[in-house]
Amino acid sequence: MPDLNGMMLFAAVVRAKGFSQAARETGLPKSTISRKVAQLEEQLGVRLLQRNTRHLSLTQVGALFFQHCETICHEVEAAKATIENTHNDVSGSLRVAVPVSFSQETIASLCSGFMRLYPNIQLDVQFTDNDVGLVGEGYDIAIKYGPLQSSDLVARLLFERQPILVASPGYLKSKGTPATPKDLAGHQGILLGTSRSAPIWPLGKGNRKTMVNFQRKVRVNSAVMVKQLAMDDFGIAMLSSSSCKNEIARGSLVPILQEWPIEPFKVYGVYSSRRQLATNITVFLDFFTKRFNSQEAAQALMF
Numbered sequence: 001m002p003d004l005n006g007m008m009l010f011a012a013v014v015r016a017k018g019f020s021q022a023a024r025e026t027g028l029p030k031s032t033i034s035r036k037v038a039q040l041e042e043q044l045g046v047r048l049l050q051r052n053t054r055h056l057s058l059t060q061v062g063a064l065f066f067q068h069c070e071t072i073c074h075e076v077e078a079a080k081a082t083i084e085n086t087h088n089d090v091s092g093s094l095r096v097a098v099p100v101s102f103s104q105e106t107i108a109s110l111c112s113g114f115m116r117l118y119p120n121i122q123l124d125v126q127f128t129d130n131d132v133g134l135v136g137e138g139y140d141i142a143i144k145y146g147p148l149q150s151s152d153l154v155a156r157l158l159f160e161r162q163p164i165l166v167a168s169p170g171y172l173k174s175k176g177t178p179a180t181p182k183d184l185a186g187h188q189g190i191l192l193g194t195s196r197s198a199p200i201w202p203l204g205k206g207n208r209k210t211m212v213n214f215q216r217k218v219r220v221n222s223a224v225m226v227k228q229l230a231m232d233d234f235g236i237a238m239l240s241s242s243s244c245k246n247e248i249a250r251g252s253l254v255p256i257l258q259e260w261p262i263e264p265f266k267v268y269g270v271y272s273s274r275r276q277l278a279t280n281i282t283v284f285l286d287f288f289t290k291r292f293n294s295q296e297a298a299q300a301l302m303f
Contacts, residue, residue: 002040002043002044003036003039003040003043004072005036006036006037006039006040006043007040007069007072008069008072008073008076009022009026009028009033009036009037009040010036010037010040010048010049010065010066010069011066011069011070011072011073012025012026012033013033013037013049013056014058014066014069017056018056019033019034019037019056037049044065046059046061046062046065047059047061047062048061048062048065048066049062074113074116074117075116077117089120090118090120090121090279090280090283091118091120091121091280092120092121092122092278092280093121093122093123093124093140093280094121094122094123094124094140094141094280094281094284095124095125095126095138095139095140095141096123096124096125096126096139096140096141096142096143096284097126097128097139097141097142097143098125098126098127098128098143099127099128099129099143099144099145099221100127100128100129100221100222101129101192101221101222101223102127102143102223103223103224104127107125107127109291110287110288110291111123111125113287113291114284114287114288114291117287118280118283121280121284126139129194129221140271140278140280140281141269141270141271141281141284141285142269142270142271143158143267143268143269143270143288144267144268144270145265145266145267145268146265146266146267146268153270153271153272154270154271154272155268155269155270156268156269156270156271156285157266157267157268158267158268158269158285158288158289159267159289160264160265160266160267161240161241161242161264161265161267162240162241162242162262162264162265163238163239163240163241163262163264163265164238164239164240164241164244164255164258164262165201165203165236165237165238165255165256165257165262166230166236166237166238166239166244166247166248166253166254166255166256167230167235167236167237167253167254167256168230168231168232168233168252168253168254169251169252169254170233171188171230171233171234171235171236172254172256174233175187175188177256178236178256178257180257181203181204181210181212181257181260182212184201184212184213184214184236184257185212185213185214185215186215187214187215187235187236188214188215188216188217188234188235188236189201189214189215189216189217189235189236189237190217190218190219190220190226190229190230190234190235190236190237191216191218191219191220191226192219192220192221192222192223192226192237192238192239193219193221194221197219199213199214199215199216199219200212200213200214201214201238201262202262202263203257203260203262204260204261204262205261205262205263208260209263214236217229217234217235218234218235223239223240223243226239227239227243227244227247227253230253231247231252231253236256238262240265269284269285269288269289
């Protein structure tokens with residue numbers, strides 16, 4: 001039977017994207033973690049991680065094994081929480097608004113894990129791009145993209161994602177590859193947004209930041225559909241680097257204008273300052289931040 005501690009440390013390395021950061025987060029020596037993972041690989045008779053002095057990545061079997069290790073880690077957390085909740089029970093209802101462009105599979109997985117950990121919370125999750133009223137419409141939390149307008153709401157930064165511009169080789173062969181941001185004005189763009197979103201992309205950072213226009217070919221509020229349309233040669237798209245990592249590796253999408261790095265997208269958990277911060281809001285935001293970044297870490301390490 002594989003060593004449980006080794007499995008949990010292996011999962012910690014994947015979430016932290018490296019042994020050094022895992023050592024800092026767990027408080028264990030890096031050498032101990034490395035030895036435990038090596039012993040786990042020896043027990044299983046497979047290579048879980050490919051590592052050298054500068055890079056760490058999951059093997060295919062390692063990526064599958066990580067999902068099972070994560071399940072075990074969450075079950076351990078749930079078992080611990082069951083004991084803790086006998087003294088401090090977290091309960092009540094929680095209504096959450098999530099942007100439509102978020103992966104519904106990822107949100108479903110997050111909510112399943114959250115409900116296992118906090119079985120006495122009743123969740124109401126609505127996918128919407130409407131500017132929901134937290135007080136008037138009864139939402140406790142809204143997940144929003146930044147920048148945010150100033151208001152009486154409290155915003156907690158949950159995570160950041162690095163956007164890039166991509167297009168298919170077929171589209172670039174047909175329409176040419178833009179060499180400068182101004183060239184985008186002559187190109188078709190696939191816009192991820194709502195009916196109010198304008199065909200404008202913010203390129204560059206700081207003093208080099210510029211807003212560029214493009215010819216909107218189609219506008220949808222699904223990142224999955226944006227990526228597919230880009231691969232089908234319909235235009236240039238702005239997506240997070242993690243969401244199209246595999247397509248870039250396979251050559252079905254090509255990054256463009258990489259010398260103009262784009263400021264990261266910021267995603268916030270927003271709640272009303274008119275009410276005292278409830279425990280169920282706190283635990284949901286804590287859980288969301290930890291688990292979302294954990295799933296992204298696994299994707300980032302996959303071949």
